[in-house]
Amino acid sequence: MPATGIQNSLKERGVRLTRQRRILLDLLDRSGRHLDAESLFQLAKEKDPKLNRVTVYRTLTLLKKGGLVDELDLLHFKGDQHYYESKLKQEHAHVICLRCGKVEEFFGELLQRLRRQVESSLGFRLVTARTELGGYCPDCQSLGAQEAADQDAAVTKA
Amino acid sequence: MPATGIQNSLKERGVRLTRQRRILLDLLDRSGRHLDAESLFQLAKEKDPKLNRVTVYRTLTLLKKGGLVDELDLLHFKGDQHYYESKLKQEHAHVICLRCGKVEEFFGELLQRLRRQVESSLGFRLVTARTELGGYCPDCQSLGAQEAADQDAAVTKA
């Protein structure tokens, strides 16, 4: 298992590369999906059945503090857990389908422009950006609209 | 206590306006701050000591489902609680100072443009947008940079 992406960054900072961390970082680096702590734990357990859930949380905290991962919640579509992704990727927004849960990524110059505009108009120096958009994907659009109306009706009657 | 903002919207939907809801909606409508469930509960308790925390959560759930409030987490600067604000206001981003916790709002045409661009490029129909940016406010900038370096050093040694 060669050291990749995040692993190199940590090494440079002199953080100990334990067997457990190697497994977790490797999963974060190469996983396409957005992983939450529990999913990451389940995947890691396949590689090392003794690896503890707590170690997953501690590693994620370390990476957050080090600014190596972004924390998302994908609009809490599936619950209150958080999702993590390597920050090595280019900045992007997450677009979540509120019916099927599909998550798309949106890249584009507008995001950087927004950043710059906020920095200059408010005088902030930004280090983190998170944009999450919710709606209905093409496949779910008609169905989603229907359900939304149903739910609205339900609220009305509630 | 006249029915305002959110209250009118609910009334129109035929949702019962109980004493408790009036108190909660009133607080949400007029509070300048971003309130989390617990703060809202504490404020509400001043007006009705019998009002239960659970009622706060149920009311917030109702408002979320009805699309009357937005849910934020302000990058979890202060913990894992969620914050709520009336959706009546114009769309805006939240900009959080990672040192002092100050929260600024950023309005601007770019946010709508981002929305439109995502809709047309991914074919989504968006109903929710949330942009949270973290960094250092003008006051904290030098100090914040120092602490960040310290923290980095701490991580390095950790």
Next chain:
DNA sequence: GTTAGTGCAAACCTTTTGCAGCTCT
């Protein structure tokens, strides 16, 4: 050999649920 990191158990914090009784319309 040191000191950081891990595993285990238990605690914690925020939020949700079940149910009996109360209240808004």
Next chain:
DNA sequence: AGAGCTGCAAAAGGTTTGCACTAAC
């Protein structure tokens, strides 16, 4: 009157902490 709403107690879900043992450097 009657469905909807509330309060209370208890549980659930996700995450953090204390401590003794282990392993990376």
